[in-house]
Amino acid sequence: MVTTSPFIIVPDPADLTALTGLANSRRAEHRQVIRARIILAAAQGHPNAAIAADLDLHVDTVRKWRNRYAHNGLAGLQDLARSGRPPVFTPVQVAQVKALACTPPADSDVPLARWSAAELAVQAVSQTMVTSVSPSTVSRWLTAGAIKPWQHRSWIFPRDPDFAAKAGIVLDLYDRRWQGAELGADDYVISADEKSQLQALHRRHPDLAPGPGRTRRVEFEYRRGGTLAYFAAYDVHHAHVIGTIAPTPASNPSPNSSTR
Template sequence: MARRPEVFVRQVSMAEGQRLQRISRTAKDPVKLRRAIVVLMSAQGQPAPDIAHLLKVSEDYVRDVIHAFNERGFDALDPKWSGGAPKKIDDQTRSWICVIARCDPRFLGQPFSCWSLAKLREYLIQEKVVSSVSTETLRRILHERGVSWQATKTWKHSTDPDFHTKLQAVLDLYDHPPTDGRVICVDEFGPLNLQPRAGKAWRPAGQPVRLRATYTRTHGVRHMIAALDLATGKLFYRIRDRKRWREFLDFLKSLRRRWPEQKLYVIVDNFSPHKRAEVLTWCTTNQVELVFLPTYASWLNWIEAEFAAVRYFALNGTDHQTHGEQDAAINAYIRWRNQRAQPKRAFAPDSKIRHPDYTIKVA
């Protein structure tokens, strides 16, 4: 078989050679870099088969690059991306697909309450919205149009007729702590059961932590009552077997002993033990002012975020066998947390609750 004649680039000037060397050192695009190296090696007298062997490409590719450079010069080094195949589904149909995906399937006569990609694909083809489409294309269309798979969330209205007044009172305490006292957020956390709790951890792929699935609750439950001091950011707590008004009053007395010289502004929810007559009487005579949250607005209590952290870092992923063991885990986390605590400032500064027209529909 006759050997094909060798192909080399045309005579390259000194300036062109320097430009090729610069491109081969600095080009970010791998296609442009490879083409520049082909041209530079050919200009140095290396034949196409040797260049192809060194760059792990075909000889035809090397010859095509050389011919293109001889015809168009440096313009031949830049890749001309075609942009891929044209879309088979036009923009109007894509928008209609997203509208259907956001609909409750039952409104469209389907016997299920949510779409899967497979069910959505079958419906679109059946209703002739598209002639054919893959589930992966559907996923990409929905993603591009900002439609994502989300969990359903609940909401409720606050039925408190003084919602705005109470909301503003709490926000004022957060924003402008009184100079004559201390703002404390108090709430109960629990019940503290002894049970395996789901959690997350960094593990080798395919090797999750395993916890027992069956268990019996033979040790009863306990309850934690805690206070968040906004001036220092520290948590103070007690764990008790009950959460009656007596336990709540004892906890208030412990707070009173901790800051004997200051008036305490205690933000609490509308749990009935908080409004017990004995509790209110003691607060009146001991410079403790209970600031009640609006009904169905426990999210306004700053300590709720701290409880979420306690649950996540001290309890999730655990399977404590005794209350003592579980109490020790909670204590260790809160002690670690308090060592790093910072004063609490700027509660939800950009939240919609700061808007003067905020309604009583709360998430």
């Protein structure tokens, strides 16, 4: 004896089009495709048991989605909202750890120049903010926060009383002006500097390129090639760097220089 469902499915044209497209889709989630096929089969008058056998489902699954569609239409084929796992940490605890990250370690008698996620986790437990917390959780909190205490920007306070006048000359040159006149097409603004005491090192063996599951490997031992100086001149308005390397008085390597 075939049991007839009390829910007669008669989709309207719009629903029928949407269900057909979803049932034949290759990109939609599999569970959504199955639900659409259940409703289309029900609309053709097939009983729940036959639909379950045809789609290799439990009859309760067919009954569930048939019922949901009969009461809520296409919206009934969506998953219901779930509460999920209750939070382990309160918003106050998260805020306390973030506030700790914004204070210097010295304020907590910790001999560090700056915090790490691991040290923050240890200190948060030490100060009884939390019972336990992992460094990865602390890192996730800080990454998601609006304030990122590990980021910084260097600056220097100008103490020269003539700073504004001197800076004005430089800024005028960047703006292609000199003593109130426009620079010509053949005028160049060059910013030059020297980087001295560069150690020229030669690795004994070439680097090993990175691969799947392996980072780039760099040979530990090296030969000393002396000390060099790098001179660079930056063509400001053409974004071009002119560089050269020159030896310094101490560039000759010692005959007994060792590898490390």
